[in-house]
Ligand code: SF4
């Protein structure tokens with residue numbers, strides 16, 4: 802069977818499936834800065850936060866930072882911007898902001914969205 806021949810895949814047992822990936826040790830995700838995937842980021846309004854930690858429980862990336870008994874913000878090295886924390890926060894103390902806007906950058910525009918250049922006569 803060649804590497805890419807999957808013509809008989811419906812007949813395969815588990816032995817025919819190639820190894821997809823290997824995780825050599827535990828907690829390796831800590832080494833990957835997944836924050837670079839983000840297009841929107843969470844913004845905390847501390848005045849509204851009641852420090853209930855519901856966001857901490859639901860965050861799939863363990864990116865809620867806690868200082869003592871207080872919600873202290875987000876680990877933006879790992880936060881992927883999924884927005885779950887903003888959805889589950891009871892007092893709506895978190896809102897999501899466009900990443901480019903947060904960084905003070907212009908948004909990336911698709912070619913059809915860019916203003917047309919005026920041609921000189
Ligand atoms: S869920 Fe909302 S109120 Fe609770 S700790 Fe997180 S930000 Fe604060």
Ligand code: SF4
Nearest residue numbers: 860880881883884886
């Ligand atoms: S946006 Fe998603 S990954 Fe980022 S802190 Fe909120 S729940 Fe976690």
